[in-house]
Amino acid sequence: MSKKTFEIQVATDIVRNPELSNKAFVVWVRLTQLYYGVGCKSELQLMHKKLMEYTKISENRTFKEILDELFENGLILNNVEVLPRNSPITIAINEDMIPKGESMLFTQLTEHVINKKVIEKIGHVGVRLMYYYKSRINQKSDVQFCYASEETIANEIGINRKTVIKYNKILEKVKFSYFIPIITTVS
Numbered sequence: 001m002s003k004k005t006f007e008i009q010v011a012t013d014i015v016r017n018p019e020l021s022n023k024a025f026v027v028w029v030r031l032t033q034l035y036y037g038v039g040c041k042s043e044l045q046l047m048h049k050k051l052m053e054y055t056k057i058s059e060n061r062t063f064k065e066i067l068d069e070l071f072e073n074g075l076i077l078n079n080v081e082v083l084p085r086n087s088p089i090t091i092a093i094n095e096d097m098i099p100k101g102e103s104m105l106f107t108q109l110t111e112h113v114i115n116k117k118v119i120e121k122i123g124h125v126g127v128r129l130m131y132y133y134k135s136r137i138n139q140k141s142d143v144q145f146c147y148a149s150e151e152t153i154a155n156e157i158g159i160n161r162k163t164v165i166k167y168n169k170i171l172e173k174v175k176f177s178y179f180i181p182i183i184t185t186v187s
Contacts, residue, residue: 008033009098017158018157132157
């Protein structure tokens with residue numbers, strides 16, 4: 001009997017929010033994973049350096065900006081003022097932004113996508129694109145395609161068309177092409 005793989009659900013509105021940076025998106029996915037991992041407790045106590053390392057964020061200033069961005073977008077409820085050297089930070093997850101039951105549309109991928117090695121290989125944009133492509137697939141259809149143009153994809157996640165093309169090539173190169181069920185149209 002095989003163990004069922006945990007899937008991380010992210011609200012589709014968050015996946016397609018062009019105001020949310022790709023780094024902030026990846027941190028949010030990891031926070032969501034941790035939220036479920038601790039039994040759906042809305043307050044997470046964590047060492048920010050470990051979260052930074054896991055999500056491939058190298059600078060404190062950048063990480064603080066990401067936390068500010070998550071707060072401004074209503075994903076976390078507390079504004080983390082200071083990143084302490086050796087003590088944990090508390091992050092209050094906005095549970096209204098966590099999919100539960102039929103309350104909101106969501107996109108889910110296995111927890112293997114939010115993994116240090118995967119993030120290192122495909123980058124923050126690559127992780128976001130995988131969630132995006134999955135969000136565009138009609139699950140009730142036998143045909144598993146995302147019929148969004150590169151321009152639409154770029155606009156919906158706040159990047160440019162050339163970046164979409166670049167990261168599609170990266171995903172193909174590292175054998176995530178099976179995961180990119182897309183047909184893009186360029187006009």
